[in-house]
Amino acid sequence: MTEPVSAVHDTVLIVDFGSQVTQLIARRVREAGVYSEVVPFQAAEAALARLAPKAIILSGGPASVHGAESPQAAPALLEAGVPVLGICYGEQAICARLGGSVVPAEEREFGRAFVEIVAESPLFEGVWEPGTRHQVWMSHGDKVVAIPPGFRPIAVTEGSPFAAIADESRRIYGVQFHLEVVHTPDGAKLISNFVHRIAGLAGDWTMAKFKDEAIGRIRAQVGQGRVICGLSGGVDSAVAAVLIHEAIGERLTCIFVDHGLMRQDEARQVVELFRGHYNIPLVHVDAAATFLAALAGVADPEAKRKTIGRLFVETFEAEAEKIGGAGFLAQGTLYPDVIESVSFTGGPSVTIKSHHNVGGLPERMNMALVEPLRMLFKDEVRALGRELGLPEAFVGRHPFPGPGLAIRCPGAVTREKLDVLRKADAIYLDEIRKAGLYDAIWQAFAVLLPVQTVGVMGDSRTYDSVLALRAVTSVDGMTADFFHFDMAFLGRAATRIINEVKGVNRVVYDVTSKPPGTIEWE
Numbered sequence: 001m002t003e004p005v006s007a008v009h010d011t012v013l014i015v016d017f018g019s020q021v022t023q024l025i026a027r028r029v030r031e032a033g034v035y036s037e038v039v040p041f042q043a044a045e046a047a048l049a050r051l052a053p054k055a056i057i058l059s060g061g062p063a064s065v066h067g068a069e070s071p072q073a074a075p076a077l078l079e080a081g082v083p084v085l086g087i088c089y090g091e092q093a094i095c096a097r098l099g100g101s102v103v104p105a106e107e108r109e110f111g112r113a114f115v116e117i118v119a120e121s122p123l124f125e126g127v128w129e130p131g132t133r134h135q136v137w138m139s140h141g142d143k144v145v146a147i148p149p150g151f152r153p154i155a156v157t158e159g160s161p162f163a164a165i166a167d168e169s170r171r172i173y174g175v176q177f178h179l180e181v182v183h184t185p186d187g188a189k190l191i192s193n194f195v196h197r198i199a200g201l202a203g204d205w206t207m208a209k210f211k212d213e214a215i216g217r218i219r220a221q222v223g224q225g226r227v228i229c230g231l232s233g234g235v236d237s238a239v240a241a242v243l244i245h246e247a248i249g250e251r252l253t254c255i256f257v258d259h260g261l262m263r264q265d266e267a268r269q270v271v272e273l274f275r276g277h278y279n280i281p282l283v284h285v286d287a288a289a290t291f292l293a294a295l296a297g298v299a300d301p302e303a304k305r306k307t308i309g310r311l312f313v314e315t316f317e318a319e320a321e322k323i324g325g326a327g328f329l330a331q332g333t334l335y336p337d338v339i340e341s342v343s344f345t346g347g348p349s350v351t352i353k354s355h356h357n358v359g360g361l362p363e364r365m366n367m368a369l370v371e372p373l374r375m376l377f378k379d380e381v382r383a384l385g386r387e388l389g390l391p392e393a394f395v396g397r398h399p400f401p402g403p404g405l406a407i408r409c410p411g412a413v414t415r416e417k418l419d420v421l422r423k424a425d426a427i428y429l430d431e432i433r434k435a436g437l438y439d440a441i442w443q444a445f446a447v448l449l450p451v452q453t454v455g456v457m458g459d460s461r462t463y464d465s466v467l468a469l470r471a472v473t474s475v476d477g478m479t480a481d482f483f484h485f486d487m488a489f490l491g492r493a494a495t496r497i498i499n500e501v502k503g504v505n506r507v508v509y510d511v512t513s514k515p516p517g518t519i520e521w522e
Contacts, residue, residue, distance in 0.1 A: 005375050006051045008213060009035040010201045013053035015044045016339075017061030017071045017089050023336060024180035024475070025057055025087065025191070027377055032192040033203030037375075038339050041071040048076055055083045055199035058090030060178060064104070064142050065089070065096040073097045083171040083199045085123075085191075088140050091165065091174030098148035098172075105143035105159070112183060113138045115155040115163045122197045123166065123173055124154065127189045136163075136177035136184045144176065171198055182475070207383040211243065214372045218247035222328055227370055228320050229330035231256040231282075232402065233270045236332030236373060238394055239385040243372050244330055245280050246388070252330070253281045253323055257315050259308060260288025261404030261418065264426040273394060283323070287315050295406060295413045301522035304413070308403045320365065329367040333374045334381065398443045399477065407522035411450035420503045421448040424467050427500060431493040432471070441483050444471035446497075447510075447521050455505030457498075464505035467497060472519055480514040 016022045029036040039047040063070040073093040086094040144162040155164035164175045179187035258267045274280045385395040425446040447468040455462040471483035494507035
């Protein structure tokens with residue numbers, strides 16, 4: 001099994017015009033059981049030939065179709081004979097290409113709006129009926145004022161006479177609102193209608209099938225060679241390791257560099273999972289003393305990250321050299337990293353966390369990369385982990401930063417601070433699990449602040465540390481809102497932490513969203 005994923009699955013091509021939420025389109029399509037790939041508009045025609053997609057979706061974007069350098073919908077996309085759906089800028093690009101008219105809007109539409117359905121359409125079938133009104137999310141400054149020949153309006157708003165349009169004969173559709181975001185509550189159903197009712201795709205994209213196909217691809221790539229994989233304790237590297245082990249067995253060796261910055265009992269859990277449950281060859285490197293010595297007195301967050309990243313690479317490289325003879329290096333690279341590296345703007349991908357990604361090593365070590373998860377989103381990796389039989393405690397765990405607890409201790413890191421933070425963090429997560437809230441939260445953790453305050457405990461004065469609690473909800477980590485705990489929960493968690501963790505006498509809760517803040521404090 002050596003074919004690329006697109007060769008064995010019906011594929012939807014998603015053309016990126018620069019929207020910040022293009023990845024959500026791909027996720028919604030895959031949630032409907034159909035494989036999808038995202039390409040920047042400049043590469044759309046080449047992707048059309050390479051992927052032979054069964055349907056095409058044109059994303060939104062920040063540009064105006066009137067701009068001299070504005071991205072355009074390549075004629076081949078609209079002449080391919082497959083269904084096309086344009087979202088926001090995508091609709092405007094269709095209209096501009098096929099003879100409609102788009103002008104700057106006198107009153108721009110941003111945020112929640114309500115569309116009125118004015119005609120039946122396969123796009124709305126079973127979801128929206130003519131004469132009904134439904135909430136959608138708008139974000140556009142231009143306005144379609146005339147639609148191309150062959151099109152008809154199927155939905156309107158007060159500000160958009162062509163909020164949704166259709167050319168049923170050519171199976172080309174456009175919507176001015178964003179189907180992919182949660183603020184359009186029925187958006188996922190409409191995308192499902194597009195890929196199933198209009199494009200006629202069966203929906204053969206499952207993690208069970210992907211697992212079998214990925215095992216075949218790994219065997220074809222590696223042959224009789226050996227692979228090493230760096231474990232971070234996170235979901236991605238764990239799933240990649242177990243998948244590769246199913247493919248090549250003991251020709252895989254995992255290296256777990258324990259930098260002493262893990263959560264409570266996390267290192268033990270990683271070692272037990274891979275040595276005990278899966279019997280995967282594992283090199284466990286206890287490098288805590290080395291990392292903590294190098295971090296002594298280092299307070300700047302970026303300096304911490306660079307120090308940890310450098311030491312991780314050096315330690316991993318030294319252990320890999322001891323193994324010898326491995327021609328392949330496994331990484332848990334995910335599809336968002338791939339998309340960002342070939343982004344609409346052509347800019348670099350987001351910063352990779354050095355702890356769980358060993359970028360740069362293949363060239364230095366003369367090794368080929370094995371990246372079996374590079375076409376998957378995070379939720380798909382979790383589903384694949386369940387297919388592989390990983391315990392839910394691993395598969396469902398919250399994201400954890402590569403530099404670990406070092407960036408949850410603002411200021412210089414010490415072993416004593418880490419011990420306090422571990423205990424407090426464990427209590428906080430324990431209370432979250434007891435309340436049945438763990439799976440409703442994207443990420444939750446404690447931060448030990450470099451602040452001391454006066455307190456009274458047992459009729460005595462204390463002067464101890466302040467601990468901040470953080471919990472957020474998110475879809476993909478790009479934006480986030482603080483989790484709305486009730487005060488009774490926060491009171492219970494704070495009381496336990498202050499009573500059980502020596503060195504903390506005050507607890508606060510962080511109610512900052514992202515933006516303007518970040519999820520982590522450093």
